[in-house]
Amino acid sequence: MKIKFFGAAQEVGRSCIMISTDRTKILLDSGIKLGKREEYPLIDDEEIRQVDAIFISHAHIDHMGFLPFLYAKHYQNNIFATKPTIELINVLLSDYLKINSDLNFDKNILNSLNAKFRIIDYKKEFKFRDLTIKMIPAGHILGSALISVSDGKDTILYTGDVNLLKTRLLNGADIKNLQATTLITETTYGGDNDIFPDEKKVAKDMLNSINESAKTDSKIIIPSFAVGRAQEILFFLDDYINSGAMQKIPIYVDGMISKVMRIYRHNVIFCRKELQSRILMSDYDPFKSKNFKIVERKTRTEIIASQEPCMIVTTSGMLSGGPVMFYLSRLAGKKENKLILVGYQAQGTMGRDLQDGASRVTINNAPVDIRLSVETYRISAHADRRQLEMMISKIRGLKNIFLVHGEITKMQQFQAKLKDKYNVTIPQLNQEYEA
Ligand SMILES: [Zn+2]
Ligand SMILES: [Zn+2]
Known part of the structure; x- marks a missing residue:
């Protein structure tokens, strides 16, 4: 499998990653980057036309806010996510489109987009063409998932955003039986000093x-x-x-x-x-x-x-x-x-x-x-550096790690910690890598 990063490379925001085999191209997440001005994933129209399906890890705008843009650019295939994620996306996107009325989307775009959503249950293997996909509870927000993508030979595990500790509302990520050859992990708090206080x-x-x-x-x-x-x-x-x-x-x-x-x-x-x-x-x-x-x-x-x-x-x-x-x-x-x-x-x-x-x-x-x-006050929905290390150590068969969704200095510090045991890459925007 090949992996290409249209966003979240050396930055936090616009998570959008393409996984390709000879037969299939899917997107993991499709977010935008919020800030003083908005930034979108660097995927071009030709690449959008080739996407066979989109899988969304969770309903934060930096992971799904680009969906209406993709639809407006004639993306016609299905969008897969857990049931709560789909419901949350609906509410949040309708708010987003209301606030950003200057973007001039067709007013029926949410209805059209809705028709494309398909529910994936947690922890059930889902066959999509030559791939097997699995959503695993990620503990970050309601409906959030780690996404596992396997071609029968290798498995890529994508964290989306992950939290290992239980909170008032949710259990921590379900990391008991993780297996993957390649991990794409968020590094929001992957820096040397990112150890959360008690x-x-x-x-x-x-x-x-x-x-x-x-x-x-x-x-x-x-x-x-x-x-x-x-x-x-x-x-x-x-x-x-x-x-x-x-x-x-x-x-x-x-x-x-x-x-x-x-x-x-x-x-x-x-x-x-x-x-x-x-x-x-x-x-x-x-x-x-x-x-x-x-x-x-x-x-x-x-x-x-x-x-x-x-x-x-x-x-x-x-x-x-x-x-x-x-x-x-x-x-x-x-x-x-x-x-x-x-x-x-x-x-x-x-x-x-x-x-x-x-x-x-x-x-x-x-x-x-x-x-x-x-x-x-750090009451975080993300794993801190130690928790990320712990999660990584539990993944069976892991060889390659791609660090995304973080600040570059933190990624470099995290890379230094992991590089003796794994092949660790800080990917570049718009670059393709072997899984
Ligand atoms: Zn999030
Ligand atoms: Zn995020």
């Missing part, structure tokens, strides 16, 4: 910070991906409020998060057993917690104007658009307010600039001075 300590620090703010009239913005981080952080806040460890202040939920919450709720069978039984056995349903206040657009200014402390959990997670921009522009000037970052902030995003200490940003072409405090 989860309990992070939770306690964050709790203290929020409780301190709750004593005053200050407001806390928590930007979050609509899928995954938002649900985890909301469950975290809800748990602590219910246990009395956290001051009870309003939690406003704005953006796509509540819609996505409903998809999590009816796909709870894909969440942790503990969560399922909690909902079944008790009257308490955390998905419908009274602590969450869903924000209508018109009430945003009232939230800003109120004298009460509050938390605002809203999209987008890396401050590349969405309601968070409104809240930041209104709340940034007061030093008692806080911006709490809980997810990965990619290079080139406003989230990363703020994390790195920017004192001024531009929102809607206007300068905004940053006086509020910016804090980072």
